[in-house]
Amino acid sequence: MKESAVFSRIREESSSYDGSDRATISGIGIKTIVLAALAIASGVLTAMYVPRAFESEDKLMYLVLILIASSVVSLISYFLGRFVESISHVCSIIYSLAEGVSLGFITAIAELYVPGVGYAALGATLIIFLVVTVLFRAGIIKAGRTAFAIMIALLISAVLLSIMTVVIAFVGNYTEYISISILVEVIMLLFATISLVFNFQEATYVVEAGCSKQAEWSVALGLMVTLVYIYLRVLRILLYVARIVASSRN
DSSP states (O other): OOOOHHHHHHHHHOOOOOGGGBOOHHHHHHHHHHHHHHHHHHHHHHHHHHHHHTTOHHHHHHHHHHHHHHHHHHHHHHHHHHHOGGGHHHHHHHHHHHHHHHHHHHHHHHHHHSTTHHHHHHHHHHHHHHHHHHHHHTTSSOOSHHHHHHHHHHHHHHHHHHHHHHHHHHHTOHHHHHHHHHHHHHHHHHHHHHHHHHHHHHHHHHHHTTOBTHHHHHHHHHHHHHHHHHHHHHHHHHHHHHHHHHHHHO
């Protein structure tokens, strides 16, 4: 399979570094943990503020503006961090802090409807990460043509099913709408999980190519983005399931 644009750039820019300056798997892992910790910290602080934001329109408007700004900042910092290696460390940190704000708001709102759902989604994300890590390290799953083809098939299926949910929403069939929505989320979760495999493969390539330690930040940022996406997909699935359970009880 053709290498990603990010890895092709890294390979072209890589040169001969001594042992202390070369990227390592442990270095990538530590940086990923740091970024995740920053996102969780900013997310918790945001979640603590959300209940107070609903006390007045001014506070709520202030929070909305922060969310819009954080979304723009996270998007810009992601692209800069992935493609401009010299500032990848700064952009990765900014991304994690900004994305944490969005995640904190989303999680806080979800907790109002389903208490504890944020912890459940975070735990599930960690489990997925650990399982994929073990399977990848064992050589059971690999990033290749087959995995890429599966990703494309999943993406196309999700798009088609999403269109179907829009049609069903107009018809007004609530049961079918929820069922297909859950299926879409599961498909996108599988897509994100396979993307995680490609993130691991990128990390392996960077280390084997002897890239500088600065490249660790770029790879860690890629991993962070995938983990955020997995968390959001799991969170949505849990919320849908909670709605079904609540409906069955009424």
